Amino acid sequence: DAMVIQNPRYQVTQFGKPVTLSCSQTLNHNVMYWYQQKSSQAPKLLFHYYDKDFNNEADTPDNFQSRRPNTSFCFLDIRSPGLGDAAMYLCATSRDLDSSYNEQFFGPGTRLTVL
Amino acid sequence: SQQGEEDPQALSIQEGENATMNCSYKTSINNLQWYRQNSGRGLVHLILIRSNEREKHSGRLRVTLDTSKKSSSLLITASRAADTASYFCATGRKGGSEKLVFGKGTKLTVNP
Numbered sequence: 001d002a003m004v005i006q007n008p009r010y011q012v013t014q015f016g017k018p019v020t021l022s023c024s025q026t027l028n029h030n031v032m033y034w035y036q037q038k039s040s041q042a043p044k045l046l047f048h049y050y051d052k053d054f055n056n057e058a059d060t061p062d063n064f065q066s067r068r069p070n071t072s073f074c075f076l077d078i079r080s081p082g083l084g085d086a087a088m089y090l091c092a093t094s095r096d097l098d099s100s101y102n103e104q105f106f107g108p109g110t111r112l113t114v115l
Numbered sequence: 116s117q118q119g120e121e122d123p124q125a126l127s128i129q130e131g132e133n134a135t136m137n138c139s140y141k142t143s144i145n146n147l148q149w150y151r152q153n154s155g156r157g158l159v160h161l162i163l164i165r166s167n168e169r170e171k172h173s174g175r176l177r178v179t180l181d182t183s184k185k186s187s188s189l190l191i192t193a194s195r196a197a198d199t200a201s202y203f204c205a206t207g208r209k210g211g212s213e214k215l216v217f218g219k220g221t222k223l224t225v226n227p
Contacts, residue, residue, distance in 0.1 A: 004157075041219060042203065042220065044217075048214075088155075106158040106159065107157050109155070
């Protein structure tokens with residue numbers, strides 16, 4: 001089945017130790033998104049790629065970076081995780097950019113714990 | 116802010132009852148989408164309603180949209196324990212923006 005896969009499902013890191021979360025998709029979608037979701041809050045968009053074009057949200061901290069080496073894979077790098085970065089990180093895809101027509105498909109998420 | 120606001124924040128009902136959740140937003144939209152999230156999991160798309168539509172059905176789901184009031188409702192009929200989840204509305208901004216803005220969600224508990 002076509003899907004969005006996130007690895008790992010649970011990640012524990014130490015304060016200040018770089019961490020990378022990965023996302024892959026078999027949907028062949030053009031757009032990939034990374035969201036941060038804290039407990040009982042709305043998912044918050046960090047950035048997205050349309051093909052290779054990177055679009056950062058204005059309020060996304062510099063601590064968060066992303067890479068998309070090919071259509072299928074997208075990575076979220078947190079350079080120096082702080083305690084406030086503990087959250088669920090959700091990867092999503094959509095076929096194209098026009099939100100009028102495109103639902104987003106989400107992976108199961110990676111829950112990040114920062115010690 | 117364009118962010119949708121769901122109401123109520125939490126809802127607890129018995130199996131077989133109907134559940135109604137509401138969403139209000141602030142700016143003009145292209146569409147409004149509803150998503151479901153089981154505890155500790157990703158979001159699953161339920162239904163999309165465009166700004167020129169007033170009502171849409173999908174199985175036990177019924178969504179309405181009132182653009183004059185900037186509000187939407189999600190009705191789940193004949194609820195089941197498996198419907199227990201958080202439900203989020205998300206709005207796509209008029210102008211074709213790719214960005215969806217999610218509300219804080221309604222946590223629905225369906226008791227068997």
